[in-house]
Amino acid sequence: MHPRVIEVTERLRQRSSRSRAAYLQQMDEAAALPRGRRALSCSNFAHGMAACPAEDKQRLRLPDEVNIGIVTAYNDMLSAHQPYESYPEQIRSILRRMGATGQVAGGVPAMCDGITQGEPGMELSLVSRDVIAMATAVALSHNMYDAALCLGICDKIVPGLLMGALRFGHLPVLFVPAGPMPSGLPNDRKAQVRQRYAEGLASREELLEAESQAYHAPGTCTFYGTANTNQLLLEAMGLQLPGASFVNPGTPLREALTVAVTEQAARLARTGQGSLARIVDERALVNALVMLLATGGSTNLTLHLIAIGQCAGLQLNWDDMGLLSEVVPTLARIYPNGQADVNHFQAAGGSAWLFAQLLEAGLLHSEVETVAGPGLERYAREPALQQGQLHWRDGPAASLDRTVLRGWRDPFRADGGLRVIRGNLGRGVIKLSAVQPEHWQVTAPCRIFDSQQAFVAAFENNEFRQDMIAVVRFQGPAANGMPELHKLTPYLGVLQDRGLRVALVTDGRMSGASGKVPAVIHLTPEAEAGGPLARLRDGDVLALDAGAGVLDVQMDSAEWAARSPVPAGDGVRRGWGRELFGFARRQVSPAEQGASCFTDSLILADGGEL
Incomplete structure (x- = not known):
């Protein structure tokens, strides 16, 4: 292991010792209770399965069978989330074949920053992360479930889902991606049209046509913004199946991965393994940070990783990020840090190449738990179909495009930028x-x-x-x-x-x-x-x-x-629903503490942090 990675991890572990111990104690106490519906009163239980088909009701009555909660961020306005429309029924069908059951535990809001940029609604974007966390907690609070599948991809949605799920960390929780849209208008050409429009050299019709060619189909936007950064970091934390992030929607491989993650959720629930609290520890958080730096990912994650850590009793900070950035090389060039989109990145070697390189360089903790099983080496492999069956194979031995991906001995930059x-x-x-x-x-x-x-x-x-x-x-x-x-x-x-x-x-x-x-x-x-x-x-x-x-x-x-500061505003933001979130603005923590509404709620009675 690189000594700086060891140093930062140990600093994080020591700084978090009291809050992490308190968090794990809370999760252990939850795990010791009868799991998922088994302790519910007959009236509560009847309410929880009233709308289920008769076959599912019979299975739910079996004390040794598992029920998987689905928390979905589906809406058909977000291109990245539109494919999720059919996922709940697909997941339920897969579980029934295994003798298990699944229910949509709840839905969470999912807004698109691409639509609200520069508009009043954009002022709800960051706080929506905390709303999603609360909605996730509400969904899982019914205590009907033995594990959870989270359907979410984009900007504040994945961090919010994870923050809420961590309060139910005694359960296995797996994330289910849907994949990026196929490549459209190259990102550099899109940027050129935007600049020409800003200078008055392109018409609105030309701009709209360029944007529509770039964002043109179901799936995640293909530039390397927060949504796609989320996907790589979920893999680095061991919360998605290896190589699942960048397989396009509607393909046989995408469908096979959805089957595999559903089956794995049921297996983990049946064996009592893979609890979220044990996977998301200080090593997983550092692995996510290393992946962020190695790929030049979204700066939004400098907020989200801190807030996620707080929900698991881990006190990550910007100094940890700065120290690691000095030694983690930049191995990927994806727009806006290069010209390639995520489909090109995937074709050049994708996440399997990155994991192999970072593990070889000693920059990732390998001996960690993941939803796929023990050891991060699993993530240096890529999924493929062989005679219609899903398997994982070794990733490429060399970068297939050195303008997009490089090895740790010959990086684009010696640091993380x-x-x-x-x-x-x-x-x-x-x-x-x-x-x-x-x-x-x-x-x-x-x-x-x-x-x-x-x-x-x-x-x-x-x-x-x-x-x-x-x-x-x-x-x-x-x-x-x-x-x-x-x-x-x-x-x-x-x-x-x-x-x-x-x-x-x-x-x-x-x-x-x-x-x-x-x-x-x-x-x-x-x-x-x-x-x-x-x-x-x-x-x-x-x-x-x-x-x-x-x-x-x-x-x-x-x-x-x-010199005196100019007066602040009156704090009232009206129109487009902003007035409903005044309470959040009044109690939100500073950016360096994750810009979270929950910081005060995670303080112990004796002043320690949970």
């Missing part, structure tokens, strides 16, 4: 995977904006004619729910292409869609809480050195300390 940013403006993160080194250092006057719309208006008024650092503040979790600021990406790209030195600084998010312009994000304390961003004024000179992880305002320290 993630930096923790420090300075007199607070702490944040920056992803450098797609930023060329010549753009890592920017010293320039800042322009202050309190919304994306104000920035776009200034761009359209041709106000940006010199080097500039755009500061978009009051975008943190307590201010407006921390929306992604993806709307800014093409405009900033245009300015950089014009030869200006530009950067973005914000207490908001950019996600996996962040690209070639340096963006310091998640700055904390946020402006809403009186953080340093609220003390900035137009024209203040900021100095960013992304390579060194430093961001400062260049000002006499006494003058800076004496």
Whole structure:
């Protein structure tokens, strides 16, 4: 094992010793109770199976048989989740063939950031993760189930499902992917049209046609944003079957994998093995972080992994991420960190190649439990059909496209490209995977904006004619729910292409869609809480050195300390349902603590963290 991986894992284990012990005790107490419907009163039990077919009712009465709860994020507006429409009946049929039963335990909301980018609804995106966690807990609270299958893929949905499921960690919980859509318009061409539209050089009709060619079929969007990052990290944590992430919907192999994961859930439930609490430990969390860094994945996971860890009694932090980023090489180039999409990545060797390389380099913990069985080496194999039967074979011995995948001895970068940013403006993160080194250092006057719309208006008024650092503040979790600021990406790209030195600084998010312009994000304390961003004024000179992880305002320290922050807003966000989430904004934790509504709920009576 690489000594840095051992060091970070041990730091995490020691830091979490009390909270992890309390969590495991809670899970052990739950496991000691009669599992799934066996202790329910006759009235409760009758309610739980009233709508079941007669055959299922008979099986549910058998004390030694298992019942699998299905938590689904299906809706047919999300392309990634549309294939799930038929999954519950398919899963029930598979279980019946095994003599088991399955029920849809509940549905969770699933919104699409791609639809709400730049719109008021985007302010509900991050908090929807915690709503999904609560909905998952409600679904599993009926105590009818011996295991659970989670149907979810996209941005906040997988983290929310996992956070909620971890509170039922005494059960086996397996994730069921549906796969990416086939490749459409290449991502670089899509980005070109977006920039041309931002400059007024392309019509709305041309833009819509390009976007419709890119997002064109059922399945996950094919760029490497949060959704596809989620998929690789689920494999790294051992919560999905090996190589299941990037098999297209509607194919025989996709169907065979759905059969296999359903059968495995029943097997684990029958044997009492594979509990979620034992799989998601400090090693699994570090494995997920290593995979995030090695692939240049979505910066959203710098929030989600912390929040997920908290729900398992594990206290991950940004410093852990920064330490690992120094030694984990970048082995993949997937758009926006390269030109390939996830289908191209899969064809070049996919997850099997990545696991093999990272295991060989000693960067992943191999001796871990997974839903497929003990040992992460299983994930260096890939699924295939042989005479109609599913089996796993060794992955490729070499990368089949070195512009997409490389080995650990000859990586794209020697590090993971993630930096923790420090300075007199607070702490944040920056992803450098797609930023060329010549753009890592920017010293320039800042322009202050309190919304994306104000920035776009200034761009359209041709106000940006010199080097500039755009500061978009009051975008943190307590201010407006921390929306992604993806709307800014093409405009900033245009300015950089014009030869200006530009950067973005914000207490908001950019996600996996962040690209070639340096963006310091998640700055904390946020402006809403009186953080340093609220003390900035137009024209203040900021100095960013992304390579060194430093961001400062260049000002006499006494003058800076004496400056008062601009007042925060009144906290009321109305329209598009935002007013319903005021309670969440009032109690949400800072970005560095996962931007979670549950942090206070996971504190023990004696002050320790659960």
